[in-house]
Amino acid sequence: MERLLDKEIVDKISATVRVTSNFDPELFQKMNVKRGLRNEDHTGVVVGLTKVGDVVGYERSEDGKLTPIPGKLIYRGISLEDIVRGTQKENRLGFEEVVYLILSGNMPNKKELKEFSELMSCIMDLKPKIVMHILDLVGNDIMNYLSRCVLELYTFDDKPDETTPENLIRQSLNLVATFPTIIAYAHNALRHSNGKSLHIRHPQSNLSLAENFLYMMKGHHYTQLDVKILDLALMVHADHGGGNNSTFTVRVTSSTGTDTYSAIAAGIGSLKGPLHGGANLKVIDMMKNIKTNVKDWTSVEEVDAYLLKILNKEAYDRTGLIYGIGHAIYTISDPRTMLLKEMARELAIEKGREEEYNFYKLLEERAILNFMEKKGKNVNKQVCANVDFYSGFVYDMIGLPQEIYTPLFAMARIVGWCAHRIEELNFKQKRIIRPAYKNAADIKEYIPIADRK
Numbered sequence: 001m002e003r004l005l006d007k008e009i010v011d012k013i014s015a016t017v018r019v020t021s022n023f024d025p026e027l028f029q030k031m032n033v034k035r036g037l038r039n040e041d042h043t044g045v046v047v048g049l050t051k052v053g054d055v056v057g058y059e060r061s062e063d064g065k066l067t068p069i070p071g072k073l074i075y076r077g078i079s080l081e082d083i084v085r086g087t088q089k090e091n092r093l094g095f096e097e098v099v100y101l102i103l104s105g106n107m108p109n110k111k112e113l114k115e116f117s118e119l120m121s122c123i124m125d126l127k128p129k130i131v132m133h134i135l136d137l138v139g140n141d142i143m144n145y146l147s148r149c150v151l152e153l154y155t156f157d158d159k160p161d162e163t164t165p166e167n168l169i170r171q172s173l174n175l176v177a178t179f180p181t182i183i184a185y186a187h188n189a190l191r192h193s194n195g196k197s198l199h200i201r202h203p204q205s206n207l208s209l210a211e212n213f214l215y216m217m218k219g220h221h222y223t224q225l226d227v228k229i230l231d232l233a234l235m236v237h238a239d240h241g242g243g244n245n246s247t248f249t250v251r252v253t254s255s256t257g258t259d260t261y262s263a264i265a266a267g268i269g270s271l272k273g274p275l276h277g278g279a280n281l282k283v284i285d286m287m288k289n290i291k292t293n294v295k296d297w298t299s300v301e302e303v304d305a306y307l308l309k310i311l312n313k314e315a316y317d318r319t320g321l322i323y324g325i326g327h328a329i330y331t332i333s334d335p336r337t338m339l340l341k342e343m344a345r346e347l348a349i350e351k352g353r354e355e356e357y358n359f360y361k362l363l364e365e366r367a368i369l370n371f372m373e374k375k376g377k378n379v380n381k382q383v384c385a386n387v388d389f390y391s392g393f394v395y396d397m398i399g400l401p402q403e404i405y406t407p408l409f410a411m412a413r414i415v416g417w418c419a420h421r422i423e424e425l426n427f428k429q430k431r432i433i434r435p436a437y438k439n440a441a442d443i444k445e446y447i448p449i450a451d452r453k
């Protein structure tokens with residue numbers, strides 16, 4: 001009886017919300033509202049300055065016209081591709097170097113990198129009490145575990161609210177170093193709650209962040225190729241300028257002067273969404289759906305027909321979206337996708353999964369073409385595969401479970417979040433971020449309760 005009453009109230013209020021949260025589409029143009037903080041040509045409204053990173057997907061000529069160009073991602077002035085190629089050529093890992101670069105603004109020399117890497121491995125361990133709390137958490141979503149755990153770290157910090165650069169750097173290094181531990185332990189706890197044995201392995205001071213993560217997850221059951229691939233994934237996800245939704249969330253929250261843990265927990269919440277970092281999970285789920293509905297994985301006709309169904313909201317989750325495709329800035333290509341795709345190809349050959357790789361490749365090509373045919377031309381939007389398109393496939397090939405795909409994104413992006421938070425709090429001309437919403441509701445008179453129908 002009580003539940004029934006609840007339902008009535010909920011249904012009644014939901015019915016009104018359906019009406020009140022609807023806007024005449026023309027109002028946005030009429031009132032000059034930048035929907036999603038985006039200009040008419042899909043570019044983002046400029047809301048700040050940053051020296052952390054840059055994301056380039058087009059060139060703008062003097063007359064304001066946009067020309068799509070191959071995507072570039074720049075960390076502190078240096079191209080990500082050059083950093084990746086540099087470490088690959090020298091046959092070494094690169095995530096620690098990227099962390100140092102993004103947080104400090106400078107590339108470390110050999111000695112600095114060695115000392116920094118040693119420090120990072122040494123501070124990966126969690127306090128026993130936090131470990132016990134992770135084991136005690138209830139739930140099955142590791143992103144949710146992660147944000148709760150980050151909020152809890154506030155209580156274990158002697159200076160949680162202090163925003164001096166020294167304190168922010170101390171907190172940032174601790175967060176970067178402990179995210180892998182929290183995620184691995186949360187995963188182990190989740191496995192345990194599903195009837196498997198519980199392993200809590202302490203991070204080792206002689207291992208890199210990527211290697212320690214694999215060690216804490218799987219013991220010694222990983223290869224150096226797995227380490228290399230995870231390290232690359234961490235490098236490519238580490239930062240994406242100030243405007244991506246989670247980093248902007250961290251900047252918005254930080255601009256109030258709140259503590260590091262509150263701001264980072266907000267960023268984690270943002271990244272979890274299926275339109276942002278959560279898309280790496282959606283891609284896997286969508287691929288499963290496509291694989292069962294497309295019988296011939298080499299048939300362009302069959303693939304096109306199914307993709308059209310997805311775009312027409314007749315298949316998969318009926319949102320009309322093809323996950324892993326499209327980007328707010330990149331047009332012709334996302335440089336991270338190119339690097340991950342290269343890895344996916346190498347791995348697929350090694351693991352005998354070429355048929356699946358070719359299917360991904362075909363879907364990427366046909367999704368772009370079908371989107372452009374059906375929608376892109378009308379809305380003047382060019383799309384490419386984004387970083388989330390191949391990442392899950394790569395993780396799957398190195399034996400990582402799906403529930404940690406989005407947490408892995410957070411494990412890398414914590415670097416960018418911290419760097420942007422520090423920048424937001426330390427530039428002298430800072431202001432609380434506070435945009436405006438135009439009222440679109442009618443003004444009504446207050447009616448005393450006795451006179452209401």
Ligand SMILES: CC(=O)SCCNC(=O)CCNC(=O)[C@H](O)C(C)(C)COP(=O)(O)OP(=O)(O)OC[C@H]1O[C@@H](n2cnc3c(N)ncnc32)[C@H](O)[C@@H]1OP(=O)(O)O
Nearest residue numbers: 042275276277279320321322323324325326327328381386
């Ligand atoms: C790490 C990351 O966050 S990368 C992005 C991960 N997200 C995804 O892969 C989800 C699928 N992709 C998308 O939803 C979008 O491409 C986004 C969210 C990434 C970027 O979106 P926006 O910048 O808002 O795109 P934009 O507004 O310029 O798009 C124009 C139109 O194309 C549509 N569109 C964009 N991408 C797609 C897509 N993958 N499938 C179908 N339609 C799409 C938009 O819905 C929009 O249609 P509308 O005008 O009818 O609403």
Ligand SMILES: O=C([O-])CC(=O)C(=O)O
Nearest residue numbers: 239240243244245328387
């Ligand atoms: O820049 C964006 O909007 C999303 C993205 O690719 C990222 O955050 O890595």
